[in-house]
Amino acid sequence: MPARRLLPSEEAVDLIALVRDLATKELAPRAAEAEESAEFPRDVFRLLGQTGILGLPYAEEHGGGGVPYEVYLQVLEELGRVWASVGVGVSVHALSCFGLVTKGTEEQKKEWLPDMLGGDLLGAYCLSEAHAGSDPAAMRTTARRDGDHYVLNGAKAWTTHGGQADFYKVMARTSDDRNGISCFLVPADTEGLVADNPERKMGLMGSTTATMVFENVRVPVERRLGEEGDGLRIALAGLDSGRLGIAAVATGLAQGALDASLAYAQQRTAFGKRIVDHQGLGFVLADMEAAVQSARAVTLHAARLRDQGLPFGREASVAKLVATDNAMKVTTDGVQVLGGVGYTRDFPLERYMREAKVMQIFEGTNQIQRMVIARSLDTSTQTGLELVR
Amino acid sequence: MNIVVCVKHVPDATADRKFESDNTVDREGVDGLLSELDEYAVEQALQLREKRSDEEISVTALTVGPAKAADAVRKALQMGADKGVHVSDDAIAGSDYLGTSLVLAKAIEKIGSEQKVDLVVFGMASTDASGGVVPAMVAERLGLPQVTLASVIESQGDQVRIKRDGDTATEVIGATLPIVLSVTDQSGEARYPSFKGIMAAKKKPVESYSLSDLGVEASEVGAEAAYSAVEEATARPPRTAGEIVTDEDGSGATALAEFLASKKFI
Numbered sequence: 103m104p105a106r107r108l109l110p111s112e113e114a115v116d117l118i119a120l121v122r123d124l125a126t127k128e129l130a131p132r133a134a135e136a137e138e139s140a141e142f143p144r145d146v147f148r149l150l151g152q153t154g155i156l157g158l159p160y161a162e163e164h165g166g167g168g169v170p171y172e173v174y175l176q177v178l179e180e181l182g183r184v185w186a187s188v189g190v191g192v193s194v195h196a197l198s199c200f201g202l203v204t205k206g207t208e209e210q211k212k213e214w215l216p217d218m219l220g221g222d223l224l225g226a227y228c229l230s231e232a233h234a235g236s237d238p239a240a241m242r243t244t245a246r247r248d249g250d251h252y253v254l255n256g257a258k259a260w261t262t263h264g265g266q267a268d269f270y271k272v273m274a275r276t277s278d279d280r281n282g283i284s285c286f287l288v289p290a291d292t293e294g295l296v297a298d299n300p301e302r303k304m305g306l307m308g309s310t311t312a313t314m315v316f317e318n319v320r321v322p323v324e325r326r327l328g329e330e331g332d333g334l335r336i337a338l339a340g341l342d343s344g345r346l347g348i349a350a351v352a353t354g355l356a357q358g359a360l361d362a363s364l365a366y367a368q369q370r371t372a373f374g375k376r377i378v379d380h381q382g383l384g385f386v387l388a389d390m391e392a393a394v395q396s397a398r399a400v401t402l403h404a405a406r407l408r409d410q411g412l413p414f415g416r417e418a419s420v421a422k423l424v425a426t427d428n429a430m431k432v433t434t435d436g437v438q439v440l441g442g443v444g445y446t447r448d449f450p451l452e453r454y455m456r457e458a459k460v461m462q463i464f465e466g467t468n469q470i471q472r473m474v475i476a477r478s479l480d481t482s483t484q485t486g487l488e489l490v491r
Numbered sequence: 492m493n494i495v496v497c498v499k500h501v502p503d504a505t506a507d508r509k510f511e512s513d514n515t516v517d518r519e520g521v522d523g524l525l526s527e528l529d530e531y532a533v534e535q536a537l538q539l540r541e542k543r544s545d546e547e548i549s550v551t552a553l554t555v556g557p558a559k560a561a562d563a564v565r566k567a568l569q570m571g572a573d574k575g576v577h578v579s580d581d582a583i584a585g586s587d588y589l590g591t592s593l594v595l596a597k598a599i600e601k602i603g604s605e606q607k608v609d610l611v612v613f614g615m616a617s618t619d620a621s622g623g624v625v626p627a628m629v630a631e632r633l634g635l636p637q638v639t640l641a642s643v644i645e646s647q648g649d650q651v652r653i654k655r656d657g658d659t660a661t662e663v664i665g666a667t668l669p670i671v672l673s674v675t676d677q678s679g680e681a682r683y684p685s686f687k688g689i690m691a692a693k694k695k696p697v698e699s700y701s702l703s704d705l706g707v708e709a710s711e712v713g714a715e716a717a718y719s720a721v722e723e724a725t726a727r728p729p730r731t732a733g734e735i736v737t738d739e740d741g742s743g744a745t746a747l748a749e750f751l752a753s754k755k756f757i
Contacts, residue, residue: 152685153683
C-alpha cells in the first residue's frame with residue numbers, strides 16, 4: 103500500500119506520481135539483482151537527471167526544479183522505498199552539488215551546475231578519512247598551493263560513488279590550523295586521482311563505496327569553492343540537508359519493508375487464516391506502520407523548517423536518528439513477519455535489513471546525532487513559535 | 492503541421508477493476524491514468540515534431556471522458572504536447588465504439604476548423620475495452636485514409652511511410668497527409684514527463700467541449716444509442732494451483748510432454 107501523503111500543490115502530486123511510475127518500471131525490476139551482483143546503475147542516474155529529479159531542490163535559474171524540501175524528501179522516500187542505493191545516491195549527489203550552489207561564484211555555477219543537475223555529471227563527496235570520520239577536522243589530506251594550482255595528497259574513505267563519479271567534492275587541509283580546510287571540485291579524470299577497490303559491504307552493494315587516493319593531484323585555483331578555510335563550514339552546512347536526505351531514504355526503506363511484509367501477511371495462511379488476522383502478527387505490522395509514520399513526520403517537520411529558512415539542525419538530527427533507528431526496527435520486524443523465507447535471499451526483507459543498518463552509521467552516526475541534539479538542547483534560546491510565511 | 496493525438500483515460504490495469512450496475516466500467520471509484528498504449532501515440536507525435544523541428548508543428552491531445560479524464564490530457568501535456576481538448580458531457584457515458592468515434596470525429600473537425608488537421612494519431616487499442624476499432628471508425632467519419640498498427644513511422648513533406656508487422660509478413664505502407672494513423676507498442680518506448688514538463692503543462696491551454704459545442708445530439712451517443720451492450724461482467728476466477736506432475740516411476744517426462752502437447756505448446 104503506497105504511503106499516504108499530504109502534498110502542497112498539484113505539481114507535487116504529479117511529481118510523486120511520476121517518481122512512483124519511474125520507480126516501479128525502471129528501479130524495482132532491477133534492484134534485487136543489481137544488489138546481488140554489486141552493479142552500479144549509472145543509467146538510472148542519467149534518467150533521473152533527464153527527468154529533473156537530481157536537481158529538484160535547487161533553484162530553477164541553475165537548472166534545478168525549485169522544489170521545497172518538503173516535496174523533495176518525499177521524492178527521495180519514494181526512491182528509497184524501491185531501491186535504497188538509488189535513494190542514497192541521489193541524496194549524495196545533491197550533497198555534492200550543495201557547496202557549489204551556496205559558495206560557488208556565478209561563473210563556477212554557470213559552468214558546472216547544469217550538467218551536474220541534469221544528470222550528465224555524477225557527483226561524489228570526499229570528507230571522511232580512515233582515522234577521521236565523526237571528527238572531520240582531524241583530516242590529513244592536504245592541498246598545497248603551487249602557483250595557480252593546488253596539489254592534493256591523501257586518501258578519502260567511504261566515498262559513495264567512489265570510482266563511478268564524474269567529479270568529487272573534496273575537503274582538504276590548506277593550513278595547519280584545525281579548521282584550515284578548503285573545498286575543491288575535482289574532475290574524476292584528473293591525473294593522480296584513483297579509486298581503491300570498492301568496499302565489500304554488508305548491503306547497499308548497488309551503491310559503490312571506495313577510498314579515493316590523491317597523489318599529487320593538481321587542481322586549478324578556479325575549482326576551489328569559497329575562500330581558503332571555508333571548507334569545513336561548507337561541509338558541515340551541507341550535512342544537515344544530507345541528514346534529511348538519509349532520513350527520507352530510511353523512511354522509504356521502512357515503507358518498502360512494511361509493504362512487502364503486509365502483502366505477504368495478507369496471502370500467507372496459518373491455522374486456517376491469513377497471518378495478518380493473527381493478532382500477534384497484526385500488532386507487529388501496526389507497530390511497523392506507526393514507526394514509518396513517525397519517521398515521516400519528524401523528517402517532514404525538519405524539512406518545513408528548512409523551507410521557511412529557519413534553523414533546522416537539531417530537527418535534522420532528530421529526523422536522521424528516528425528515521426534510521428525506526429528503519430532498522432521495521433526491517434528487522436519485516437524479516438520476522440515473513441518467518442523462514444524472510445531470512446532467505448529469495449525475498450527482499452533480509453536485504454532491507456542489511457541496508458537499514460548502514461543508515462544508523464553514515465551521514466553522522468546516530469551517536470553523533472544524539473550529541474548534536476543534546477548540545478542544541480543545552481544552548482537553545484529559541485521561543486519555538488514560528489509563523490509559516 | 493497540426494497533429495491531434497487521441498488519448499484515453501482508463502482504469503489502472505494493475506488495480507482491481509469494478510463495474511457499475513449497468514455493466515459499464517466503474518471510472519469514478521478507481522484510480523485512472525493515460526492508457527499506456529496511447530502513450531506510444533503521444534510519443535510518436537512528439538518524435539515527429541522533433542524530427543521536423545524546422546517546421547511549425549503543433550500537437551493537440553484530445554480526450555473524451557468524465558472530469559477525471561482531464562488527467563490523461565494533462566499527462567500528454569507533461570510529456571510535451573502543446574495543448575489539450577477535453578470533451579465531456581454526461582450524455583456520452585456508456586457510448587459504444589460508434590458513439591465514441593462520432594464524438595472524436597466531430598471534435599477533430601472542430602479543432603480542424605481553426606487550423607486544418609494533418610495527422611490524427613491513435614494508440615493501437617485502449618487498455619480497458621481493447622477494441623482497437625476506433626481509429627478506423629474515426630477515419631471513415633472524417634473521410635481520411637487510415638494507416639493502422641504502425642511499428643515504424645517515417646515522414647517527409649506530406650508523405651508518410653509506415654511499417655506494419657503481421658504474423659506472416661511485414662508491410663510497408665505509404666500514404667499522403669492528411670491521414671489517421673495508429674501506432675503499436677513496438678513503435679518506441681514512451682518518454683517519462685520531466686519535472687520541467689510537469690511545470691510547463693500547467694500553463695498550456697486546455698479547451699473543454701460539450702456535445703452541443705460539437706453539434707452532436709445527446710440521442711446519438713451514450714448507452715441508449717449504443718448498438719451493443721455488455722450484458723454481463725464477471726470477475727475472472729482466481730488462479731488455481733495448477734497441475735503437479737510427480738515422477739515416481741520414470742514416466743514424468745512423458746506426462747509433462749503429454750500435458751504440453753494437450754495445451755498445444757509442443
